[in-house]
Amino acid sequence: MMRINARTLPLLATLGVFILLYALCAIQYPAMLSSRVIGNLLTDNAFLGVLAVGMTFVILSGGIDLSVGAVMGFTTIALAVMIEGAGLHPLTSFTIVLVGGALFGCGIGAAIHWLKAPPFIVTLTAMFLARGAALLLSTDSIPVRHEFYQTLSGLSLSLPGGGRLGLIALLMLLAFVAGGVLLHFTRAGLKVYALGGNARFAGLMGIDTARTTILVYGVSSTMAALAGIIFSLYTRSGYALTGVGVELDAIAAVVIGGTLLSGGVGGMAGSLIGVLIQGLILTWITFDGSLSSWWTKIAIGMLLFIFIGLQRLILQFSAPTGRTG
Amino acid sequence: MTGWFMAARSRLVLLALVLLANMLVAPGFLELRLVDGRLFGGIIDILNRGAPVMLLAIGMAPVIATRGIDLSVGAVMAIAGAVAAASVNAGHAWPVAVLAALGTGLACGLWNGVLVTIFRIQPIVATLILMVAGRGIAQMITQGRVLTFTDDGLAGVSSATLLGLPLPVLIALAAAIITGLLVRATALGPFVEAVGTSPRAARLAGVPAPGILIGVYVWSGLMAALAGLIAAADIRGADANNAGLWLELDAILAVVIGGTSLYGGRFSIGLSVLGAIILQGMRTCILRAGLPPELNLLLMALVIALVLVVQSPACQPAIARLTARLTRRGTA
Numbered sequence A: 001m002m003r004i005n006a007r008t009l010p011l012l013a014t015l016g017v018f019i020l021l022y023a024l025c026a027i028q029y030p031a032m033l034s035s036r037v038i039g040n041l042l043t044d045n046a047f048l049g050v051l052a053v054g055m056t057f058v059i060l061s062g063g064i065d066l067s068v069g070a071v072m073g074f075t076t077i078a079l080a081v082m083i084e085g086a087g088l089h090p091l092t093s094f095t096i097v098l099v100g101g102a103l104f105g106c107g108i109g110a111a112i113h114w115l116k117a118p119p120f121i122v123t124l125t126a127m128f129l130a131r132g133a134a135l136l137l138s139t140d141s142i143p144v145r146h147e148f149y150q151t152l153s154g155l156s157l158s159l160p161g162g163g164r165l166g167l168i169a170l171l172m173l174l175a176f177v178a179g180g181v182l183l184h185f186t187r188a189g190l191k192v193y194a195l196g197g198n199a200r201f202a203g204l205m206g207i208d209t210a211r212t213t214i215l216v217y218g219v220s221s222t223m224a225a226l227a228g229i230i231f232s233l234y235t236r237s238g239y240a241l242t243g244v245g246v247e248l249d250a251i252a253a254v255v256i257g258g259t260l261l262s263g264g265v266g267g268m269a270g271s272l273i274g275v276l277i278q279g280l281i282l283t284w285i286t287f288d289g290s291l292s293s294w295w296t297k298i299a300i301g302m303l304l305f306i307f308i309g310l311q312r313l314i315l316q317f318s319a320p321t322g323r324t325g
Numbered sequence B: 001m002t003g004w005f006m007a008a009r010s011r012l013v014l015l016a017l018v019l020l021a022n023m024l025v026a027p028g029f030l031e032l033r034l035v036d037g038r039l040f041g042g043i044i045d046i047l048n049r050g051a052p053v054m055l056l057a058i059g060m061a062p063v064i065a066t067r068g069i070d071l072s073v074g075a076v077m078a079i080a081g082a083v084a085a086a087s088v089n090a091g092h093a094w095p096v097a098v099l100a101a102l103g104t105g106l107a108c109g110l111w112n113g114v115l116v117t118i119f120r121i122q123p124i125v126a127t128l129i130l131m132v133a134g135r136g137i138a139q140m141i142t143q144g145r146v147l148t149f150t151d152d153g154l155a156g157v158s159s160a161t162l163l164g165l166p167l168p169v170l171i172a173l174a175a176a177i178i179t180g181l182l183v184r185a186t187a188l189g190p191f192v193e194a195v196g197t198s199p200r201a202a203r204l205a206g207v208p209a210p211g212i213l214i215g216v217y218v219w220s221g222l223m224a225a226l227a228g229l230i231a232a233a234d235i236r237g238a239d240a241n242n243a244g245l246w247l248e249l250d251a252i253l254a255v256v257i258g259g260t261s262l263y264g265g266r267f268s269i270g271l272s273v274l275g276a277i278i279l280q281g282m283r284t285c286i287l288r289a290g291l292p293p294e295l296n297l298l299l300m301a302l303v304i305a306l307v308l309v310v311q312s313p314a315c316q317p318a319i320a321r322l323t324a325r326l327t328r329r330g331t332a
Helices: A009-028 A035-044 A046-060 A068-085 A090-115 A119-137 A147-154 A167-184 A187-197 A199-204 A209-235 A246-256 A268-288 A294-318 B002-025 B042-065 B073-089 B094-117 B123-142 B152-159 B167-184 B188-197 B199-204 B209-235 B247-257 B269-288 B295-311 B316-331
Strands: A156-158 A164-166 B032-035 B038-041 B146-148 B237-239
Touching: A009 A268, A009 A294, A035 A046, A035 A164, A035 A167, A035 A268, A046 A068, A046 A167, A046 A187, A046 A209, A046 A246, A046 A268, A068 A090, A068 A119, A068 A209, A068 A246, A090 A119, A090 A147, A090 A209, A090 B295, A119 B247, A119 B295, A147 A209, A164 A167, A167 A187, A167 A209, A167 A268, A187 A199, A187 A209, A199 A209, A246 A268, A246 A294, A246 B123, A268 A294, A294 B123, B002 B269, B038 B042, B042 B073, B042 B167, B042 B188, B042 B209, B042 B247, B042 B269, B073 B094, B073 B123, B073 B146, B073 B152, B073 B209, B073 B237, B073 B247, B094 B123, B094 B152, B094 B209, B123 B146, B123 B237, B152 B167, B152 B209, B167 B188, B167 B209, B167 B269, B188 B199, B188 B209, B199 B209, B209 B237, B247 B269, B247 B295, B269 B295
Parallel strands: none
Antiparallel strands: A156 A164, B032 B038, B146 B237
């Protein structure tokens, strides 16, 4: 049963903002309602969506992951080097980068847990490592011409009305479903919430905080590697500077989606809407044509401010009946 | 002062290593020449190039000491540079432009401080808002172009020379001395550390915690505006996209290398400046050696990893034992 409380209100607010924005856009440009635009909205933001899935886990656990953009950049260049340089099959390369990403994330989680260092600074170090390694592989953009790549990028699901849902959009939706199931319907997901609610209490309750922390960052880096694969398919090339600053977009999507940055409150569905809201603003600016790109940044900053203020208010009002102290 | 040198010992060793590496790759590194009343040489170059990050680190250290963080300094640099360039282009004299830029920095800092103190938003989130929106605001001021200017007065912020030293070095030095005196010659420093250790205890002990908190963010904004002025004067233009990009990370690193605890409650302005100089020294060394500049990122990652391991509570007992043994041997 769904009750409107401090937990569901941010999600409802996000959904309301999305519907309102879409309605405003559709009134101004009726073409926004076409399935073509909807398909592109999902396809163009697929990499951001996948990053947001991982970031939701991290933020719910009370942490932050600044390394995802760099891991994504490293993945695109590593794929290009493996496929074009070493002649590996794309599927083999995909497996290697996904496993590599998972191990890298587990390393981050282990460092955060055992060094007792703030996630912020550990993931910052990881960001430098991944970006530096990516630049050492190659500073040039390398095109990927493997025919399997052409096949994969051509795959798409036709929507009624002439729209297309590319393979990468489907991958993103799949990532959201898988992430949502892991987070909301398994014991591991519950532990992530417990860790984010209060790490000390979680430890006292007998939750293995080391394992949960490692899981959370492992998921985040694996998702970053998947986002790299998606971006590589999207652009059919690899470039070390791909995704600079994209971690901020992912964090913004999660926050706009109603997940509290202090951890423990939020969910997967909101993050998808958060990504779509960002994509919608971009699409609207493209449709308008006269607005400049900097309005995107200002609009996202304002949305962040509004949502964080809203969360603050909700917490304040729910405090007497909720947790104390 | 001896206490400071004891605390700075490991960083001075690190700095010496960096300078030694520089000397090995460029034999004439330590030479100082006086040409047309301005000193030239490797060390002056490091200080000059490192001035913006030094300024940011001076502002960042007190913020981190309150268990905060200021992610917006890079964006504030871009806004301040854009404001200065736009106002000289609008026909104002350069001192007006400088004041306008500094005022902008103060306003940005005030915004961060109010969000953190009055709205009680976590610092990393509160400053994230300005980090994202700030670059957009700077682009709005410059209309998305690199806003160039020809005013020699404003360009002088980066190119002028005083007492044989480039002005950016003197600005950074003056900022360090003023901030150092403010926090160590008055009770402000202990107040900042008290707020970082326990805000509640600080309030109960009569520390004006809200004022202190707002103050550190305002100061950080001011230092960022100074750094932004130098960056804009350096290229005679305001580049909203690239001015100060990722410098917030350099500033945080400089502060961390300087030994300011990320858990709040302990900070040093002098050591943070030393951290910034070490970072710049590393960067210069890699450039001079002709190595790919990408190595710099890996090297920085290694240095922070080292600092984190040394700072981590898990390693503290072992390190304490080691230093105790060394001191005993030293006094014996």
